[in-house]
Amino acid sequence: MKLYAAHLHAIAEALQNIFREGAYADREIARILKADKRRGSNDRAFIAEHTYAIVRYYRLYAHLAGAEPQTKAEWWRLMGIHLLLNGIDLPDWREFKDLDRSTLQSALEEARTDRALRESIPDWLDVLGEEQLGAEWTATIAALNEQAPVVLRVNRLQADAAAVTESLAQEGIVVEPLAGDALLVTERKNLFRTKAFQRGLFEVQDYSSQQAAPALEVEPGQLVVDACAGAGGKSLHLAALMENKGRLLSLDIHGWKLEELKRRARRNGVTNLEARPITSTKIIKRLTGKADRVLLDVPCSGLGVLRRNPDAKWKLSPESIERVVQEQQEILTNYSRMVKPGGKLVYATCSVLPRENGDQLRAFLPSPAGEGWEVEEERSLLPQRDGYDGFFISRLSRTR
Numbered sequence: 379m380k381l382y383a384a385h386l387h388a389i390a391e392a393l394q395n396i397f398r399e400g401a402y403a404d405r406e407i408a409r410i411l412k413a414d415k416r417r418g419s420n421d422r423a424f425i426a427e428h429t430y431a432i433v434r435y436y437r438l439y440a441h442l443a444g445a446e447p448q449t450k451a452e453w454w455r456l457m458g459i460h461l462l463l464n465g466i467d468l469p470d471w472r473e474f475k476d477l478d479r480s481t482l483q484s485a486l487e488e489a490r491t492d493r494a495l496r497e498s499i500p501d502w503l504d505v506l507g508e509e510q511l512g513a514e515w516t517a518t519i520a521a522l523n524e525q526a527p528v529v530l531r532v533n534r535l536q537a538d539a540a541a542v543t544e545s546l547a548q549e550g551i552v553v554e555p556l557a558g559d560a561l562l563v564t565e566r567k568n569l570f571r572t573k574a575f576q577r578g579l580f581e582v583q584d585y586s587s588q589q590a591a592p593a594l595e596v597e598p599g600q601l602v603v604d605a606c607a608g609a610g611g612k613s614l615h616l617a618a619l620m621e622n623k624g625r626l627l628s629l630d631i632h633g634w635k636l637e638e639l640k641r642r643a644r645r646n647g648v649t650n651l652e653a654r655p656i657t658s659t660k661i662i663k664r665l666t667g668k669a670d671r672v673l674l675d676v677p678c679s680g681l682g683v684l685r686r687n688p689d690a691k692w693k694l695s696p697e698s699i700e701r702v703v704q705e706q707q708e709i710l711t712n713y714s715r716m717v718k719p720g721g722k723l724v725y726a727t728c729s730v731l732p733r734e735n736g737d738q739l740r741a742f743l744p745s746p747a748g749e750g751w752e753v754e755e756e757r758s759l760l761p762q763r764d765g766y767d768g769f770f771i772s773r774l775s776r777t778r
């Protein structure tokens with residue numbers, strides 16, 4: 379494989395911004411790719427793939443390099459280590475002069491005996507993961523370091539699986555049916571430029587995440603509240619399941635996320651959705667006892683989606699997890715009031731930690747707010763077992 383210095387410059391710049399300036403990996407990679415319009419799709423794929431891979435294995439590579447990179451030359455050395463360990467021969471450039479594959483391989487063998495180092499995660503996270511998941515943690519964290527499969531959800535308001543498959547095939551993109559409305563993309567391509575995407579025939583959504591909206595068992599005509607709607611991945615799915623009938627209220631504390639949701643709703647042909655920012659407790663109070671269904675896709679550590687956001691492991695801390703656990707309990711306590719007797723609620727996270735998942739239900743049920751509630755279903759999806767993002771989906775019903 380021929381290496382281009384311009385690509386490595388771009389990767390080094392992205393890494394510097396992610397690790398030293400606190401940039402989010404996905405946004406930084408998008409920015410870097412946009413900055414030079416002359417690049418072809420292979421160049422873009424190379425830059426994105428290797429930047430993500432280095433973010434994923436940053437701790438391990440820094441260990442092998444002997445220090446955390448600060449200068450440009452040190453970032454080049456780290457990239458050299460990554461490329462060599464992935465079987466890519468290095469050109470005779472001065473930045474790579476003292477790197478040798480067999481020396482690196484033996485250092486790697488030694489490092490691999492330490493799980494936190496091998497999986498490139500902070501020590502505190504390794505301790506927490508084992509405490510929370512026991513023997514399952516080793517396989518879970520290894521699976522979370524793999525590349526995520528790309529999955530689509532057919533937008534049933536405007537198409538069916540056959541129409542999406544056919545439209546994508548015309549643009550050279552092959553998909554395979556999974557279950558439900560999910561299609562697996564077998565080759566990485568820019569899906570957002572396709573006609574089918576622009577016409578709102580599908581959304582890109584992980585298979586695990588696609589299980590959340592159906593779990594709420596919505597019916598056309600109901601009043602459904604998506605209380606942590608964000609940019610609306612699950613709201614769009616709920617609208618499709620409601621067949622655009624009834625009322626879907628999409629709430630979030632961040633109005634700017636709802637602006638994105640509205641754009642997506644228009645593209646998806648959704649007509650029964652109202653997006654409202656939560657600016658005070660009034661909106662929740664007014665809905666007390668009114669909703670047939672409430673989805674709580676709560677903020678979480680994101681530990682189930684490390685495949686997609688590998689930089690999260692460097693941005694999380696024990697304190698940030700504590701804070702989010704507190705917020706989740708508050709949201710469950712306050713927002714469950716919106717459900718009417720006989721109604722249902724789904725509590726979901728993209729975390730693998732029981733602390734953010736089942737434990738939250740166990741804390742809620744005996745509390746005053748949990749009176750009259752029952753758990754109907756609880757599912758923990760794990761990447762090594764189920765093949766997709768780590769997710770937790772539970773359905774509760776309000777009996778009185």
Ligand SMILES: C[S@@+](CC[C@H](N)C(=O)[O-])C[C@H]1O[C@@H](n2cnc3c(N)ncnc32)[C@H](O)[C@@H]1O
Binds near residue numbers: 610613629630635
């Ligand atoms: C996991 S994300 C939601 C993702 C979204 N449901 C989707 O499918 O695309 C959690 C969302 O909760 C929002 N949030 C955080 N605290 C909140 C609160 N107290 N009330 C409502 N939304 C909140 C965040 O802004 C974020 O958009």
